[in-house]
Amino acid sequence: MRRLRALAASVASVPVTLFGLVLITFVIGRVVPIDPVVAIVGDHAPPQVIARVRLELGLDRPLPVQFVIYVNRLLHGDLGRSVMTSHRVTTDIAHYFPATIELATAAILIALAVGIPLGVFAAAKGGSRFDHFVRVISVGGQSVPVFVLGMIFLLVFYVKLGIAPGTGQQDVLFEGMVPRVTGMHIIDAALSGQWDAVQDGLAHLALPALVLGYFSLGYITRMTRAYMLDALHSEHIITARSKGLSAARVLWVHAFGNVAVGLVTVIALAYANLLSGAVLTETVFSWPGLGMYLTVSLLNADMNAVLGATLVVGVVYVGLNLLADVAYRLLDPRVR
């Protein structure tokens, strides 16, 4: 019962969080020193066109009224229309978000595959040279700006070594050739049986996923190491060792098995960060995802698009956070 109450409280906080997000984003969008009408119609538009568009967008009304209208539309699933693409913002998000999911998923898989073993072994060999090496790797992932890393990766793997393709999601040969089903290029190419397009897509995905994966790897490695150090010093591990269990079994079954639940939250937050924080990586690699859509919308003062994309990012972040919370409560008997 107590668990259900805690869960209900977590769920109830979601709309409040999202309302706060919408309010803050809306106010920031309206108080920035850029006239959104001029941003839409251009600097050269005559005064009568500017006046008409201001009226059409309802920007002549008081700010609270504009906000109420926006929230009302939002509750009806209408995020408005992007002036940049002329499409509904919901259509745009459905178009751009799958590319970000594709990139973030590949990145988190790389981060998990490398970060967890590194963290586990670093904890097992605490204080050793290997542990110091892992610390350098993980601190690098957290501290090197992702766009610098992106450009360095491009210079090394694309320009110098020539073993990776350049920017973009696909080669120009496949542009417009893969029927859109999920919006995730590689999956769509596989569904249509175009295996050369799958191969090309994977090659294009590799560098941005590595860059973004490295960014998360640092965090996951550090957290895994910290959890493992705690676990390895606990009494049940001493017991397991004294029973003569193999080192591998102690490490992976008894120690890691206990920290895995805690890592669920870490992984969920890391994934949420990737989905929302791929902006710079998408820009450097010309990856047509939500991050690039958000950046371009912001630079063009396309406020409907900015609000819509921010809201989606917020929903994803809050949703994954909630999911992690629920999973943690379900999986860890100590919080039952």
Added chain:
Amino acid sequence: MIERRSLLAGTAVLPLLATFDVGDAKAATPKGIVVMAKQIDDIVSFDPGEAYEFSDNEVDNNCYRKLVRPAGGDSLAGDLAEKWDVSPDGLTFTFHLRKDAHFASGKPVTAADAAFSFERTVMMDKTPAFIVTQFGFNKDNVTKLIRAKDEHTLIFQLPEVAATSFVLYCLSANVGCIVEKAAAMANAKDGDYGNGWLKTHSAGAGAYQLTSWSASDHVILDANPHFGGPVREKRIVIRHVADPATQLLLLQRGDVDIARDLGSDQLKAIAGSKDFHSVAAGQADSMYIAMNQAVPVLQKPEVHQAIRWAIDYEAIAKNITPGTWSVDQSFLPAGLPGALTATPFHRDVAKAKALLAAAGLANGFSITMDYISASPYGEIAQAVQQNLADVGIKVQLLPGEQKQVITKTRARTHQLAMLVWGSDYFDPNSNAQAFCANPDDSDKSTLKIIAWRNHFVNATLTKQALEAAKELDAKKRIALYHTMQQEFWKDAPFAFVLQKNAVATMRKGVTGIVMGPLPDYTRYAAITKA
């Protein structure tokens, strides 16, 4: 706008890129497909009645044909119009259309399509409509005054007199693109003249047709099989690449054939390479410093002159913007009809100080300057700050996003502002009206362009701008613009600094892109690669 994304990715690693040995160009793009790297995140709509950004205008120029087109220098030639007659009073233009022109659908281009194109522009009244409505056309008279006499004859009757060359230059802008009426109306919704559909489709008779567009990602153009002239490559793919350094990488690796936004640093990095070559064209884009006349210290003509004599134009062009911006000091950029190419001002500290002393400001003064924070504007603003400091003018720099600086100058709350202005069409009236005409300095004015935004009121220049727009004698008209530019140098509170050069850098064997002074004039039809 062009350079601002560099903040995200380029600035920190540009020095690294400039020194990195990337070797020769390697791979190649597929045969029959030309791939271009360009910043295309400004695209809003491809409807010629609405498009008003650099990239959509350039694409439209290759998907549509107009009645007239530029023919090198400042001359015009017929495009869809084989010839035209102008009545002696300058009011009635009769265009005789070619009979062999076809839209991408295969249907012939008719005078009815041409009349429809102007009608929809006026009726929709989007941003570029003013280029047509400034002649007096409105929703009530457009169908009566612009009409098809027969299948191949278009009557274009002006409501009031205007210089013949002024009218023709405006018709050569993208607002003069001829749209296929049947295609537009078949896709019209709620009386929008097909605007919703044409935002993302084309219905023109140009060399290419729009196949696909994904915002901030790519544009694909395929050759129009019914185009009257030769089209060398069957497909043009324009990929959005925000960062100029990345554009250079793609060019060097052979993943793109043409890079369109290389900056001075990138051009320097490949200067002398036999693997790449560039074509450049002076643009009708001017960088200027505006002095708001609401600020008392900036009202003195000696101060205007002192600022003009304090700036080291040559050093800025040579050291900060080699290849991409060149010195130009007139409100009509070089290449525009009637432009004076003389550069009367150069850095003369003693003269600038003497002018300040004559203005009673021997000890100088302090002032703020808004400017666009992206490269190269930031570096130029710093150079100007140093130049003005040398004569005693202490400038506090206020960086901002381009739209932010524009918003501030439109509100007339700036002091000094360094900005860029691009001509709306290839006629001197565009800039003359913007910088000289301010018939009503009140907030109710219907003409709120650059002169108004800086409270610059000069009755003579305002009158001359109006007269020149209506002058039917071409020679007299050009002479009038010469006079205006000289008067402007004496009195106006503006310092024109640089003119933009658009540079297209291509891999060896790629040729044929025609760079125009406006995006509306850049052509792809002759692009070919070995």
